[in-house]
Amino acid sequence: MTSRERILKTLRHEEPDHVPYDLSSTPVTGIHVVAYRRLRKALNLPERNPVIWHQMQQLAWVDDDMHEAMQTDAKGLRPKASSSWTFQTTQDADYIYYTDQWGITRRRQTDGGYYFDLCASPLDGAHTPADIEKYPFPDSTDEGRFVGLRDLAEQVQTDGRAFVLGGVCAGMLEMGQWLRGFDNFFCDLVDNRPLAEALCDKIIELKMSYWSQVLPLVGDLVDVIQEGDDYGAQNRLQISPKLWQEIFKPRLVQLISHIKKLAPHTFLFFHSCGSIYDIIPDLIEIGVDILNPVQVAATNMDSKQLKKEFGHELSFWGGGVDTQFVLPFGSPQQIREEVKKRIDDFASGGGFVFNTVHNIQADVPVENILAMRDALREFG
Numbered sequence: 001m002t003s004r005e006r007i008l009k010t011l012r013h014e015e016p017d018h019v020p021y022d023l024s025s026t027p028v029t030g031i032h033v034v035a036y037r038r039l040r041k042a043l044n045l046p047e048r049n050p051v052i053w054h055q056m057q058q059l060a061w062v063d064d065d066m067h068e069a070m071q072t073d074a075k076g077l078r079p080k081a082s083s084s085w086t087f088q089t090t091q092d093a094d095y096i097y098y099t100d101q102w103g104i105t106r107r108r109q110t111d112g113g114y115y116f117d118l119c120a121s122p123l124d125g126a127h128t129p130a131d132i133e134k135y136p137f138p139d140s141t142d143e144g145r146f147v148g149l150r151d152l153a154e155q156v157q158t159d160g161r162a163f164v165l166g167g168v169c170a171g172m173l174e175m176g177q178w179l180r181g182f183d184n185f186f187c188d189l190v191d192n193r194p195l196a197e198a199l200c201d202k203i204i205e206l207k208m209s210y211w212s213q214v215l216p217l218v219g220d221l222v223d224v225i226q227e228g229d230d231y232g233a234q235n236r237l238q239i240s241p242k243l244w245q246e247i248f249k250p251r252l253v254q255l256i257s258h259i260k261k262l263a264p265h266t267f268l269f270f271h272s273c274g275s276i277y278d279i280i281p282d283l284i285e286i287g288v289d290i291l292n293p294v295q296v297a298a299t300n301m302d303s304k305q306l307k308k309e310f311g312h313e314l315s316f317w318g319g320g321v322d323t324q325f326v327l328p329f330g331s332p333q334q335i336r337e338e339v340k341k342r343i344d345d346f347a348s349g350g351g352f353v354f355n356t357v358h359n360i361q362a363d364v365p366v367e368n369i370l371a372m373r374d375a376l377r378e379f380g
Helices: 003-011 033-042 064-070 129-133 149-159 172-180 182-191 193-221 241-262 277-285 303-310 332-346 366-379
Strands: 052-054 074-077 089-091 095-099 105-109 117-120 162-166 224-228 267-271 290-292 315-317
Touching: 003 162, 033 064, 033 366, 074 149, 095 117, 129 193, 149 162, 149 193, 162 193, 172 182, 172 193, 172 241, 182 193, 182 241, 193 241, 224 241, 241 267, 241 277, 277 303, 303 315, 303 332, 332 366
Parallel strands: 074 162, 162 224, 224 267, 267 290, 290 315
Antiparallel strands: 089 095, 095 105, 105 117
């Protein structure tokens, strides 16, 4: 059974020969560059300077020799940035800064900083939908985004792994928080709904235009389409289920139905961190096939219960080992026990792709990553 066949079989809710594994097919299933360097050394792979393919999270591009060493089953691609934008940094005594193609400015500490955090939101001063309309959003259909994409997609297919295609930007809530600022956008959702909804509409418009452009180009090679939005906090949703259903759900219906019309053979992968139990039935209703990252340490996100309630309709891509407490701070034996439990809970009947709960972070001991890999091979 090839890697692609293994992934597709489990997504059809059939048990494959063993549990498939993903490392870095998306920007929410990856590995921080610091951890990646240590892992390469531990595996006796040739030393090299890793390519950072996601600046905000400092994620390393996983090389082919690492895919082989870790026995992964999926690879992914995302569009390039708009051709009118180039990555540039500035620096002062304390921070390194960059402004992305959306006009969002982030910074990372010069001394020991692992990530780029939000520090300036370009729509901070917006008041009306007209302010949204006049803002110079990047062109989601810029031809420069897609240069060489078909060739890269064909390479993934030749490689025998499942192909995951990523979107042009994060979801409506995240983009609103970054473009307006967290406090502003939360207030908008309650006190300035016209502005909030205008921004959500713009994000959906850009997403739909992107998918209309990219899927005719490479859709026949795609197995999984990745979208998402972070709706959960540790113990509950960031906003009420009612507000989510009023503002976000109808627009997701529009987006997902558009994608499935363009590529009906694909599986829709939806990333949403935290405790999102309350809206999982809604996500299934609107066409989500795969849930990620399955944050098992969050409230009401118990792996056994999720599989029991939703496993006949939903696949779980993630949830293989907790990354808040167990993977960074546990012992290799605790990692082994955690991996066994999650496989026992999720894998029966298919519908499970093993991945950590979100990315492998910079502070994870390399022996824990190897313990995770070995346990997956033993129990999966």
